[in-house]
Structure formats: structure tokens, C-alpha cells
Amino acid sequence: MRPTAAGFTRAVALLGVVAAVGLLPWLSGRDPALTVLRARSAEQEPTREALDAIRRDLGLDAGPLSLLGSWAARLAHGDLGTSWVSGTDVLPSVAAGLQVSLALMGAALGVAVLLAVVLVAPVLRRGHASAGAGAAMLAAVPEFLLATVGLLVCGVWLGWLPTSGWQGPQHLVLPAVALGVPAGGLLGRLVADALPAVLEERWVELWRGAGVGRARISAAALRRVLPPLVPQFGMAAVGLTGGAVAVETVFAIPGIGRTALGAAKSQDLPLLQGSVLALLLLGLVTGATAASARRRLLGPALRDASLQPPPAHPVRVRPAIPLTLAAVLLTAIGWGLLRDPYAVHTAARLARPSWAHPLGTDGLGRDVLARLGHGAATTVGTAAAVCLLSLVVSLALGFLPGVAAGAADIANALPPVIVGILVAAAAGPGTGGAALAVALISWPPPAAHAAALVQEVRASAYLTAQRAIGASPSWILTRHVLPSVAAPVARHALLRLPGIALALASLGFLGLGAQPPAPEWGLLLDESRAYVERAPWAALSPAVALALLAGLAVTGAAYTQGRGAARTAKDRTTTNRKNQMPKTTKTTKTMNKETLVGV
Known part of the structure; x- marks a missing residue:
């Protein structure tokens, strides 16, 4: 029953988000006809006749439910409508922005994987966690902050890299680093914290005794630790989607995130609807890809099992x-x-x-x-x-x-x-x-x-x-x-x-x-x-x-x-000591208690 309830609420939540996107012209609290009139002709007076003509042209006079139905029907045929500001089709603008964002996110994912490898490599060599608070701080720093500092230091002060635009590979470096470093810190810390417990498992000792090489043991340990962490990796990839909006804004990159933000500020609701749907679809596809990768890593024997991640070693920080x-x-x-x-x-x-x-x-x-x-x-x-x-x-x-x-x-x-x-x-x-x-x-x-x-x-x-x-x-x-x-x-x-x-x-x-x-x-x-x-x-x-x-x-x-x-370890030690108490002592205490009760 639980999977059925979860699936039902998942479908209801998804339909709610899509309906909210479709009803944006009515939820905005502003008159869409006035917004379109200002965009088309700033000097024209907003008379009742002019506004009514725009409402009939956009179909806004039919009511919210009719508007939602017509929007969904066009969406099913791949039609995202026409921009209220520019008068052009929304689909080409969304496709162009999505292409730019996917290129940026791909480069950022490469930076994240590279940083994660750097953080995990010492753990595989030494067998204990070494990422520590440094990786956690990298994961906690927001992308827009790294983008601003990188623009200020590498772009303005040192002049090494361009600070805005999207014209060549050199324009990709700073945005990819700003977007990939927090994700790499998160991925590296997750794997580095879970690996020591895996390397202490019995099968690792047996493999070492049998003369198996370090590279093969490391690959097997990574395969053991990755499946429970893949959902976290999917959430990190979804975070790239949100972080791309800020990074694209800082570096003036014409991606889908900056397109959505500009459409929200100019009240170009058809363009905003298409951009938000593209971002939502990107996040859902990323989550589904992570789930598929987890099932593939588990294999057919464990796909229905609940595999828990190995216990992570807590990061030691001085007060x-x-x-x-x-x-x-x-x-x-x-x-x-x-x-x-x-x-x-x-x-x-x-x-x-x-x-x-x-x-x-x-x-x-x-x-x-x-x-x-x-x-x-x-x-x-x-x-x-x-x-x-x-x-x-x-x-x-x-x-x-x-x-x-x-x-x-x-x-x-x-x-x-x-x-x-x-x-x-x-x-x-x-x-x-x-x-x-x-x-x-x-x-x-x-x-x-x-x-x-x-x-x-x-x-x-x-x-x-x-x-x-x-x-x-x-x-x-x-x-x-x-x-x-x-x-x-x-x-x-x-x-x-x-x-x-x-x-x-x-x-x-x-x-x-x-x-x-x-x-x-x-x-x-x-x-x-x-x-x-x-x-x-x-x-x-x-x-x-x-x-x-x-x-x-x-x-x-x-x-x-x-x-x-x-504190938990101390409590467990105390409990173990109590459990290891000699039986004679327990028997004596029980006899004394029974004697007192009898008196």
C-alpha cells in the first residue's frame, strides 16, 4: 500500500506543479493584457478596447480552466506558445537556452568528478577518511558566491579569463568551476566518508591475503559504496540545475536559467512557462537517471533489497x-x-x-x-x-x-x-x-x-x-x-x-x-x-x-x-560491559532482590 500512496502523491504533486505553471497568467495577480500592451507599444494608452482586444487575441477572456486546457493541448503537440514580449515562438528560445545550460552543466559535472577523485584518492591509499571539513565547506559554499569571487579575482584583478559572454571555451572555465566545485565537494565527501567502513569489511582482508592488487580492491570497494549514494548524486545533479541560474546570471550566459529569470522579471509568461518546464524536466530526468544507475549497479539479485550506505566516519572538528x-x-x-x-x-x-x-x-x-x-x-x-x-x-x-x-x-x-x-x-x-x-x-x-x-x-x-x-x-x-x-x-x-x-x-x-x-x-x-x-x-x-x-x-x-x-559510542561501550557481567553476579543480585521482596 505504501508504494501506491507514494506514487499517487508523486503524481498529484507533479500535476500540481504543471498546473501552477499553466495558470501563471492568472496566478500572477497582474493583468496579462496590460503587460502585453506595454511590451508591444509603450506609448499606447491602456484603454478598455485595447485591453479587450489583447485578451481575445491571447484567449484570456475564456477563463483559467479553458486557458489551462488550451495550454496543455498545445503542450502535448510540442507548442509552447508565443512570447508576449518579442512575438516569436517560445520553443526555439527554450531549446537554445537548454543547449547552452546542458553544455555548462556537462563541464561543471566534469569539474565535480575531477574534484571528487582528488578527495577520494587519499582514502583509497591510506584507508581512512581525509576529506574532512574542507570538502564539507566546499560543498556548503553557494555557487553564486564562488562565481562572484572568481569573477572578481580571476577576471577583474588578474585578467586571466573573460568575465561575461558565451563565445568560446575560455568563457566556460569560470562558470564551470563555480558550478562544479560545490558539487564535487559533496560527492567527494560522501564517498570519502563511506569508504573507510567498506575497506574494513572482511572481504577486503581476504582479498588482500589472496594477493589481489590494490587497483582491483579499490574498484570493488567503489562499486560496493556507490549504489546507496547514487540518490545523493542525483540530488547533487539537480542542484546543478538550480545553481546554473545564478551562475548564468553572474556571467551573462544565455542559458535556460537566465532565460527563465529574465522572463519572470519582464512578465513574459509563455517564455517563463516553457523555461520552467524545461528546468523541471531536466531535474526529473536527472533523478530518473540516478535511480536507473543505482539499479544497474546493484544488479538483478539486489534490485528489490534495501541496501544501506556504510556508516560514515564523523568529521572531527575542534570546538x-x-x-x-x-x-x-x-x-x-x-x-x-x-x-x-x-x-x-x-x-x-x-x-x-x-x-x-x-x-x-x-x-x-x-x-x-x-x-x-x-x-x-x-x-x-x-x-x-x-x-x-x-x-x-x-x-x-x-x-x-x-x-x-x-x-x-x-x-x-x-x-x-x-x-x-x-x-x-x-x-x-x-x-x-x-x-x-x-x-x-x-x-x-x-x-x-x-x-x-x-x-x-x-x-x-x-x-x-x-x-x-x-x-x-x-x-x-x-x-x-x-x-x-x-x-x-x-x-x-x-x-x-x-x-x-x-x-x-x-x-x-x-x-x-x-x-x-x-x-x-x-x-x-x-x-x-x-x-x-x-x-x-x-x-x-x-x-x-x-x-x-x-x-x-x-x-x-x-x-x-x-x-x-x-556519546553513542560511549553508551554502546557501557551497554556491552553490562552485558558481559558474570552470570554469578547477576544471579546474586537476583537472589538478593527476591529475598528482599520475600521479607
């Missing part, structure tokens, strides 16, 4: 590292909160860092440190609200794993940027829309954690005893199940707070989140791109703050997980 990062970040934020983030000083435009302005000023003469400090409240405060909402949803869906599994597949196939584009097209850009976009797809990991904990707690022996003595289901739920599940899931949601803040910052960087003059970190980075050559400190300040936030997320999570693993 001084996250404490230092937190101290630096909190000091900058606290210092900035004492200043006015909106005060404009035109005479001090793009001023260098000084005692009056420790981080310089921006293009309007506003203090960068002040905007950095006040922007933390917007970015981190909104992320905390999203985390709380994700926690509530995860606890609710933890008791419905079959229903949540199908919807989670669709949510995992949608990066935050794509959902942000849809929400911005429907409700307009803003902090609330960005928070809604991130919340819609941030619930699957904690929900899966909650479902696993609920299953474990329900199967425990003490709950069986509670049922045997007549405890009601509501009593068991409120007094035993929820307290056991809520605390670990809450810690999981809290550890995701910096990552959600970075996702909100990426939407602000693309113009889909907070709007000027709000001092939001992603928006600060986007505003400083216009004068990055003259005042690089204005761009480096929010970039460093985001990098510190990413580092704090990784090191804090690693330190917490390391302490949890050490």
Missing part, C-alpha cells in the same frame, strides 16, 4: 573553529547594528574602508558595515521562521511516510531558485515569497528523519508494554512518541538554519527575495556587482559574511555530529 567563526561573524553584525544602514552620503560614494566606514561605502554612500549588520536580522530571522515551519511540517509528515515520500521526490527535483521564480511570478518578488519558496522544498530531509524515528520508536519494547497495560493511543503519542521524535528532528532543523539562510541569500542575489533598499546579504552582493571594479570591498564584505556563515554551518554541524557519535 575552537566554529567558536572563532561565530565570534567574528557576531562581532561584525553587532558592530553594524549600531550604525544607520539607510543614511545616504553622496559625497562619500564608494569610499575606501576607514575608521568612519570600516568596510567602506556602497554606490549611494551608505555604510557597508551597517547594512551588513542589519541584513543579518533579515536573512537569519527569515531563515529561523522557515526552519520552524519545516519542523512543524516534518513532524506532521513523519507519521505519514507513504504519503510524504511521493511529494518529497518532486520537492527534491525542484531547486529553490526554480520555485522562487514561480513564486515571484505569482506573488511578486519579496522576502515573504522567497521564504515561501524555500519552505516548500526544505521539508523532505527532516521529514524523512522524523519518519525513521517514528518507525523506530513505535517498534520499541516499552511501547508494546504500554499497549499491554491498556495505555490509550493518544497517551502513547503525546507522552512517548512525540517527545522521542521532536528533540532530534528539532536539532536537525536547527543545523539546517545556515543552509536555509544561504538559499534565501541566493534568491535575494537574483532579485527574487528582499527588494531595495532592504539590507539583505544576497541583495547587497547583487547591488555591488555594478561597481565591483571600482569598489571591490563592497562586494567582498557580504561575500566574506556568507562564506563565514557557510563555514559555521559545516563546522558546527560536524562538531555536533562528532559529539553525538562519541
Whole structure:
């Protein structure tokens, strides 16, 4: 029954996303006829007759359901409609943009695989994990931040590579590196963390004793460790789809992501519909390819089995590292909160860092440190609200794993940027829309954690005893199940707070989140791109703050997980010692207890 429920919710979620794309002209809250009139002739008066004529021409006077039906009928025949702005067919524009994005993603995937090989090679030689927090930090740094720093350093300061355009192989280097490094860090860390446990298995020792070469053992170990990790690889590839939107925007690459973003800002809804469908299809195909690769790696004997990944070795992080990062970040934020983030000083435009302005000023003469400090409240405060909402949803869906599994597949196939584009097209850009976009797809990991904990707690022996003595289901739920599940899931949601803040910052960087003059970190980075050559400190300040936030997320999570693993190991050692107690001692204790009871 569970696969049926998961398949049903998967189909419903997919149909819901497609229907939302088809109904964008009605969900946008704006008059599409007025948008088309402005695009066709900016000087023409928006009279009732002119707007009615455009509505009849576009079929908007037939109502939303008729519009959705006609759009679906054209879509079934491969017709994506006509652009409202340019008047050209949408399909050639989408195909051209998709071709560019696929080339960029292919190059980025090559960079990711190369970096993953570099991170995994020492593990195969030494037999223990060596990727550590460095690979985790690479995986946590957002693509738009790497793209901005790479453009600033390699393009502007050093002049090694072009900073924009799509004219030759040299224009592909910086975007591919910015897009591939986080994915490579994630893939390398996953494999490097799981390999040591595989290399300690019994069959490896037997193969070594039989004289099998290191290369063959390494290949077999990789084949053993890859199948359970392939779904994670698929999610990393889906992340390339969302990251491509930001990278294409930074480097002015005419890909499908930049096309979708431009269509959302200009309200060219047919072009936006086609671009979003292409991105959604790309994500779904990537996930299906990962599932097919996993089944092929498992082989026919294990295709229906539940193969769990080997236990990962926790990354050891000294507590001084996250404490230092937190101290630096909190000091900058606290210092900035004492200043006015909106005060404009035109005479001090793009001023260098000084005692009056420790981080310089921006293009309007506003203090960068002040905007950095006040922007933390917007970015981190909104992320905390999203985390709380994700926690509530995860606890609710933890008791419905079959229903949540199908919807989670669709949510995992949608990066935050794509959902942000849809929400911005429907409700307009803003902090609330960005928070809604991130919340819609941030619930699957904690929900899966909650479902696993609920299953474990329900199967425990003490709950069986509670049922045997007549405890009601509501009593068991409120007094035993929820307290056991809520605390670990809450810690999981809290550890995701910096990552959600970075996702909100990426939407602000693309113009889909907070709007000027709000001092939001992603928006600060986007505003400083216009004068990055003259005042690089204005761009480096929010970039460093985001990098510190990413580092704090990784090191804090690693330190917490390391302490949890050490505590678990200690508990297991204590339990084993108790189990190894001599039988005479247990018998003596039992006899003494029985004697006392008899008295």
C-alpha cells in the first residue's frame, strides 16, 4: 500500500506543479493584457478596447480552466506558445537556452568528478577518511558566491579569463568551476566518508591475503559504496540545475536559467512557462537517471533489497573553529547594528574602508558595515521562521511516510531558485515569497528523519508494554512518541538554519527575495556587482559574511555530529560491559532482590 500512496502523491504533486505553471497568467495577480500592451507599444494608452482586444487575441477572456486546457493541448503537440514580449515562438528560445545550460552543466559535472577523485584518492591509499571539513565547506559554499569571487579575482584583478559572454571555451572555465566545485565537494565527501567502513569489511582482508592488487580492491570497494549514494548524486545533479541560474546570471550566459529569470522579471509568461518546464524536466530526468544507475549497479539479485550506505566516519572538528567563526561573524553584525544602514552620503560614494566606514561605502554612500549588520536580522530571522515551519511540517509528515515520500521526490527535483521564480511570478518578488519558496522544498530531509524515528520508536519494547497495560493511543503519542521524535528532528532543523539562510541569500542575489533598499546579504552582493571594479570591498564584505556563515554551518554541524557519535559510542561501550557481567553476579543480585521482596 505504501508504494501506491507514494506514487499517487508523486503524481498529484507533479500535476500540481504543471498546473501552477499553466495558470501563471492568472496566478500572477497582474493583468496579462496590460503587460502585453506595454511590451508591444509603450506609448499606447491602456484603454478598455485595447485591453479587450489583447485578451481575445491571447484567449484570456475564456477563463483559467479553458486557458489551462488550451495550454496543455498545445503542450502535448510540442507548442509552447508565443512570447508576449518579442512575438516569436517560445520553443526555439527554450531549446537554445537548454543547449547552452546542458553544455555548462556537462563541464561543471566534469569539474565535480575531477574534484571528487582528488578527495577520494587519499582514502583509497591510506584507508581512512581525509576529506574532512574542507570538502564539507566546499560543498556548503553557494555557487553564486564562488562565481562572484572568481569573477572578481580571476577576471577583474588578474585578467586571466573573460568575465561575461558565451563565445568560446575560455568563457566556460569560470562558470564551470563555480558550478562544479560545490558539487564535487559533496560527492567527494560522501564517498570519502563511506569508504573507510567498506575497506574494513572482511572481504577486503581476504582479498588482500589472496594477493589481489590494490587497483582491483579499490574498484570493488567503489562499486560496493556507490549504489546507496547514487540518490545523493542525483540530488547533487539537480542542484546543478538550480545553481546554473545564478551562475548564468553572474556571467551573462544565455542559458535556460537566465532565460527563465529574465522572463519572470519582464512578465513574459509563455517564455517563463516553457523555461520552467524545461528546468523541471531536466531535474526529473536527472533523478530518473540516478535511480536507473543505482539499479544497474546493484544488479538483478539486489534490485528489490534495501541496501544501506556504510556508516560514515564523523568529521572531527575542534570546538575552537566554529567558536572563532561565530565570534567574528557576531562581532561584525553587532558592530553594524549600531550604525544607520539607510543614511545616504553622496559625497562619500564608494569610499575606501576607514575608521568612519570600516568596510567602506556602497554606490549611494551608505555604510557597508551597517547594512551588513542589519541584513543579518533579515536573512537569519527569515531563515529561523522557515526552519520552524519545516519542523512543524516534518513532524506532521513523519507519521505519514507513504504519503510524504511521493511529494518529497518532486520537492527534491525542484531547486529553490526554480520555485522562487514561480513564486515571484505569482506573488511578486519579496522576502515573504522567497521564504515561501524555500519552505516548500526544505521539508523532505527532516521529514524523512522524523519518519525513521517514528518507525523506530513505535517498534520499541516499552511501547508494546504500554499497549499491554491498556495505555490509550493518544497517551502513547503525546507522552512517548512525540517527545522521542521532536528533540532530534528539532536539532536537525536547527543545523539546517545556515543552509536555509544561504538559499534565501541566493534568491535575494537574483532579485527574487528582499527588494531595495532592504539590507539583505544576497541583495547587497547583487547591488555591488555594478561597481565591483571600482569598489571591490563592497562586494567582498557580504561575500566574506556568507562564506563565514557557510563555514559555521559545516563546522558546527560536524562538531555536533562528532559529539553525538562519541556519546553513542560511549553508551554502546557501557551497554556491552553490562552485558558481559558474570552470570554469578547477576544471579546474586537476583537472589538478593527476591529475598528482599520475600521479607
